[in-house]
Amino acid sequence: MTESSLTQKLSEIPDTALDHDVSLADLTTLRLGGRPRFTVRCATTAAAVEAIRVLDRAGQGILVVGGGSNLVVAEGDLDLVVVLLENDGVSYGQDGLIEAEAGAVWDDVVAGSVERGLGGLECLSGIPGSAGATPVQNVGAYGAEVAETLTEVLLLDRTDGSVSWAPASSLELAYRYSNLKFTGRAVVLALRMQLSTDGLSTPLRFGQLAGEAGQRRPVAQVREEVLALRRGKGMVLDDADHDTWSAGSFFTNPVVDPAVADEVQSRVRETRGAEDAERMPRWPADGGDKLSAAWLIERAGFPRGYPDEGARARLSTKHTLALTNRGSAVTGDLVALAREVRDGVRAEFGVTLVPEPVWIGVSIDA
Structure with missing residues (x-):
């Protein structure tokens, strides 16, 4: 189906509006991401259902977006259509x-x-x-x-x-x-x-x-x-505060085998002393022990605000677990920081942190 026939079919759906100007940087809390083919704004649940059905039948890749608070999106022209959910009853x-x-x-x-x-x-x-x-x-x-x-x-x-x-x-x-x-x-x-x-x-x-x-x-x-x-912690959105230009907590707290948690605690005891090791957050969880990702990040050498004031992507100055856009970052800046932090924690403690956001067109492993 050609784009013109697709947009014609979508425009006939009640309570939809087509937007050819918006980018993912406009729709995500990280303020990062490129430009989709176009965006379908759906004011009602029925409109969203019909728009997604039309796009799926056409074989068109889509990205469903609500508040955009959990997305890391590639830059450039994106071969996808955004379906923006604005049904808010x-x-x-x-x-x-x-x-x-x-x-x-x-x-x-x-x-x-x-x-x-x-x-x-x-x-x-x-x-x-x-x-x-x-x-x-x-x-x-x-x-x-x-x-x-x-x-x-x-x-x-x-x-x-x-x-x-x-x-x-x-x-x-x-x-x-x-x-x-x-x-x-x-x-x-x-x-x-x-x-x-x-x-x-x-x-x-x-x-x-x-x-x-x-x-x-x-x-x-x-x-x-x-x-x-x-x-x-900079976790309430504020346009004027770059510490809130984030996807919230970027890494999930890792759940590891109790023996691995013991090894981490021993490593902390060796490098930072018994007192800090005894304070290590550690909770029973399904499948093992849950550790604090933020705590591990800090003790792997990544303090709040890392790397420095001039960097375009930094850890929040208020909360180590948030990776932030300081106002001029591109997605590559954020991805590089995420990889550095993940790899640093793995090298120090043998624990691999897993990102919480959904990645579109880019990967922490690529």
């Missing part, structure tokens, strides 16, 4: 059931739940991006995950074009993982979450929030504390 039931369309701003969904005294999302305050992205990687922060409240997702199956609600249990949700991630097999169109209605938070687990383990506190109070913590 949210409903809150008196029984605590929330239904949010995929294009809804995630923090707006959280804020709305807190305003209504609903508990379960408050620890996920301030996370950038859209609601539809949260199940894909089982977004989590401060001891809470989307998996704890998610009940169903509305999916467009790209193999046959069907649309149906799927139970959260079918997604195989785990730490920063679902079986939707990296596969492209389906597109999240909406999600449902069941929250508590007593005005109290989920049981708190994160040390800087919790008093006694399992304590529950008013949701508004917890949200404000979480936002304050995130702002202190």
Whole structure:
């Protein structure tokens, strides 16, 4: 199908608009990425469904974008069409059931739940991006995950074009993982979450929030504390602050065999002393022990703000785990920094950090 016939067919879909000027740098929180063939803006769920069906039938590669907070995209002209989800409806039931369309701003969904005294999302305050992205990687922060409240997702199956609600249990949700991630097999169109209605938070687990383990506190109070913590780490979007020009936490916390964790701790003891080794973050997890990626990065010789003030891509000056665009970076700058950090941690500790973002047209290994 020629581009003119494809765009004609797409333009006939109600509630869509074609944009030939926008680049991925305009659509991602890293402000990096090249120019797609064009962008289809979808104001409704029905428009998104039909646009994706048309593009898939035409064999056209697509990139579905919501808030663009978890993407590392190549520069230059990209042989893909962006489908931009702008369906942003949210409903809150008196029984605590929330239904949010995929294009809804995630923090707006959280804020709305807190305003209504609903508990379960408050620890996920301030996370950038859209609601539809949260199940894909089982977004989590401060001891809470989307998996704890998610009940169903509305999916467009790209193999046959069907649309149906799927139970959260079918997604195989785990730490920063679902079986939707990296596969492209389906597109999240909406999600449902069941929250508590007593005005109290989920049981708190994160040390800087919790008093006694399992304590529950008013949701508004917890949200404000979480936002304050995130702002202190440059993790709340601010156009004027280059520390927030990031994809959030860039590497997942590695889960390793306990024997490997012992080796890491021994290495720290040798190089930095017993006191620092005893403070090493280490938690039991499915499959082994979970270590702190940020802690490993710092002790491998990469401090906040690395490499220096003149670099176009740097570690955040507030949070070691965020790789940032200082305003003039290109994707290659960020990729080079990511490789340097990953390789440095591996050389020092024998642990390979895995990036959390989705990579489009570029790879940390290439």
